[in-house]
Amino acid sequence: MTVDSSPDGRLDRALASLRGLAVGDALGSQFFVPANYPLLKRRGLPPGPWQWTDDTEMASSVVATLAVHRRIDQDALARSFAEHHDFDRGYGPAVNRLLRQVREGGDWRELASALFKGQGSWGNGAAMRIAPLGAWYADDPEQATHQAEISAYPTHQHREAVVGAMAVAAAAALTAAPGGPPTPGALLDGVIALVPRSAVEAGLRRARDMLDYADTTTVAAVLGCGRRTTAHDTVPFALWSAARALGDYEEGFWATAQVGGDMDTTCAIVGGVVAAGKAGTPPTEWVERTEVLPEWLSVSVAS
Ligand SMILES: [Mg+2]
Numbered sequence: 001m002t003v004d005s006s007p008d009g010r011l012d013r014a015l016a017s018l019r020g021l022a023v024g025d026a027l028g029s030q031f032f033v034p035a036n037y038p039l040l041k042r043r044g045l046p047p048g049p050w051q052w053t054d055d056t057e058m059a060s061s062v063v064a065t066l067a068v069h070r071r072i073d074q075d076a077l078a079r080s081f082a083e084h085h086d087f088d089r090g091y092g093p094a095v096n097r098l099l100r101q102v103r104e105g106g107d108w109r110e111l112a113s114a115l116f117k118g119q120g121s122w123g124n125g126a127a128m129r130i131a132p133l134g135a136w137y138a139d140d141p142e143q144a145t146h147q148a149e150i151s152a153y154p155t156h157q158h159r160e161a162v163v164g165a166m167a168v169a170a171a172a173a174l175t176a177a178p179g180g181p182p183t184p185g186a187l188l189d190g191v192i193a194l195v196p197r198s199a200v201e202a203g204l205r206r207a208r209d210m211l212d213y214a215d216t217t218t219v220a221a222v223l224g225c226g227r228r229t230t231a232h233d234t235v236p237f238a239l240w241s242a243a244r245a246l247g248d249y250e251e252g253f254w255a256t257a258q259v260g261g262d263m264d265t266t267c268a269i270v271g272g273v274v275a276a277g278k279a280g281t282p283p284t285e286w287v288e289r290t291e292v293l294p295e296w297l298s299v300s301v302a303s
Helices: 007-030 034-041 053-067 076-082 095-101 108-118 131-134 142-152 159-176 186-192 199-208 217-225 235-244 249-257 265-272 284-288 293-303
Strands: none
Touching: 007 053, 007 142, 007 249, 007 265, 007 284, 053 076, 053 108, 053 265, 053 293, 076 095, 076 108, 076 142, 095 108, 095 186, 108 142, 131 142, 131 159, 131 265, 142 159, 142 186, 159 186, 159 199, 159 235, 186 199, 186 235, 199 217, 199 235, 217 235, 217 293, 235 249, 235 265
């Protein structure tokens, strides 16, 4: 079986992953509303429409950049992030400020490297938006990690944030690869082989070790589930959860959301990775309740 490497084939896969990401983001964020807590316990759906957050807004820029440039052009990506930045979509304060400054003519290279006293952000923003890029590069997981690496820098320059993005892109590429989704173990082994030594990688090794654990809450307590909103306390658990739910979007969503934490982001990552695979499409009803993807995206991908 071969993978469709035409620009249209790549775009179709990236959009399928983006839809999965948007549903995870939008539905996950509903459970920050206290009135919806009881629904989460019994896996009930809140009434629509479910609005997506910064995860989907930024992921749309990633897909738009790929559609136009056929790779990650960092300046184009930074421009798209800044241009489409909607303050009310739940961005972190540092990224809010950075994107406003880029919009006012600032240089993302200087601004992003100066964040957090020159360490760069180690938040999960680079990872939460990148699964569709992995789907785009289903024919070349190594290239997926390379492009994910350069896609991180316009906002996230700390090593952990960059590796978090590489890991998620690798997972989506391996899930979208011909032959259908790999086994959970093969997926995490494949990701670990593609990312450099880091706290994210150490977390992934631990996640690999815990694939047979039935108790998701314990695993989330060990690996972290985004409560610190860092790449290394978000990505290992999200990929553990995605690996166990390949081909079953609903199960992946609920298992991820039910442990709490940074639910829009963990569910965006799981949704984007699972939906990168042919068998991982979200339920139609869920897609229908989710706010439609941004209008500017359809304009970009059509041009
Ligand atoms: Mg968000």
